[in-house]
Amino acid sequence: MNNSSTSDTRAPPLPTRLDGTRPRQETPTPSNLFVETIKVIVEGRIYRVPSYHLLTSRMIREGLQIIHGYDAEETIDLTLLANREDFENLIEVLYPSQITFDRSLGGRVWLSALKLATRLEMTATRAASIYAIMHNAVVDMSTMEKVLVGHAHGVPSLFCQGCEESVLRSDTPSLAELLQLKGLGARLMLLREERLQIELQAVRERFDAAKRVGEIFKEDLEKLEEIERWMAAGGRRSSEGGVNGESCPRDVDESKEQIAKRARMN
Numbered sequence: 001m002n003n004s005s006t007s008d009t010r011a012p013p014l015p016t017r018l019d020g021t022r023p024r025q026e027t028p029t030p031s032n033l034f035v036e037t038i039k040v041i042v043e044g045r046i047y048r049v050p051s052y053h054l055l056t057s058r059m060i061r062e063g064l065q066i067i068h069g070y071d072a073e074e075t076i077d078l079t080l081l082a083n084r085e086d087f088e089n090l091i092e093v094l095y096p097s098q099i100t101f102d103r104s105l106g107g108r109v110w111l112s113a114l115k116l117a118t119r120l121e122m123t124a125t126r127a128a129s130i131y132a133i134m135h136n137a138v139v140d141m142s143t144m145e146k147v148l149v150g151h152a153h154g155v156p157s158l159f160c161q162g163c164e165e166s167v168l169r170s171d172t173p174s175l176a177e178l179l180q181l182k183g184l185g186a187r188l189m190l191l192r193e194e195r196l197q198i199e200l201q202a203v204r205e206r207f208d209a210a211k212r213v214g215e216i217f218k219e220d221l222e223k224l225e226e227i228e229r230w231m232a233a234g235g236r237r238s239s240e241g242g243v244n245g246e247s248c249p250r251d252v253d254e255s256k257e258q259i260a261k262r263a264r265m266n
Contacts, residue, residue, distance in 0.1 A: 035236075038064065039075040042087045053094040057120040081119050086112040093125065107137040111149060118153045123234050130155055142250045143169060144177045147184060151220065152225025163217060164209040187216050 037155075038051045038060075052072075056061050064074045078087065089112030110132040117126035131150075133141070134157060146162025149155070166173065178185035195207045206238050214221065 030052055037073075039073050040087070041075065041077040041079065042082055043079050043084050045084055047087070047091070050095060053125070055124075056124065057122045059120050059259075075202055078120075086116055089113060090116045090125075093129070107132070107139065110137050113140075114149070114155070118231065121231070121234070123231055126231055130158070133158060134161075142177075144180060146190075147181060150227055151184065151224065154224050154231065156221050156224040156228060159217075159221070159224055160210070160213055163188060163191075163213045167209050167213065168194055184217075191216060233264065 003208075022186070027236065031103070035050050037048045038054060040047045040049060040054070057203075059262055060076055063076045064075065084092075089109035092109050093113040107200045110129045113125055114129035114133065117121070117129055132138075133155075142164050143165040146158050147166060148162075150157070150159030163184075173185070173189070181188065191212055194212070196203060
């Protein structure tokens with residue numbers, strides 16, 4: 001007969017509830033679990049954030065510097081590319097503390113995410129931001145803002161949507177709105193005038209806003225589509241120095257130079 005005794009190291013079962021079920025038992029967190037972080041500096045503020053999403057950006061990977069001090073850690077200064085609000089909104093999208101995809105003002109975090117994901121060549125984050133914006137995550141986004149955001153960050157679908165809504169809106173755009181759009185505003189007003197003339201003449205010809213926007217803004221759309229293709233390809237240059245034989249957008253190349261310059265200054 002074996003007199004040796006063994007001890008059961010398992011946690012005792014949780015008590016049964018009155019309805020016959022047991023509460024869920026939490027799985028203990030391994031003591032060796034850790035998350036690698038990087039230090040990001042934006043407008044003088046230091047953020048230590050998980051690296052696993054940010055390092056999808058080649059610009060961040062290439063711009064990281066090792067700061068030798070009390071503890072050596074990888075650091076990057078994004079002050080030239082982001083402000084605090086935009087960066088904190090990007091972090092909220094990458095590592096959400098709550099459900100970010102909502103229909104409230106909080107949905108505007110997607111605009112910041114789109115802006116920085118485009119500048120930092122974060123393809124997946126950019127695609128997620130565009131999807132959220134196009135599916136009305138930002139409910140207070142005006143037609144003019146759609147035009148501006150789509151034009152500034154290479155989103156032709158959003159740009160066209162904003163242009164078409166601006167041409168078809170019943171009220172007249174204010175002077176302040178038109179000044180924001182600069183040259184784009186003048187062309188939109190011409191299209192509005194064309195639509196109104198057709199409606200006043202009561203002719204059978206129907207004003208096709210989508211077609212006319214595509215014709216009037218053809219050159220703009222070609223540039224936006226180039227940026228979209230370039231971003232969809234991961235921002236990688238081909239052997240000819242471009243993406244699919246095309247030149248990389250100038251503004252993205254300038255952003256890379258700014259990061260490198262900032263890193264050298266530090």
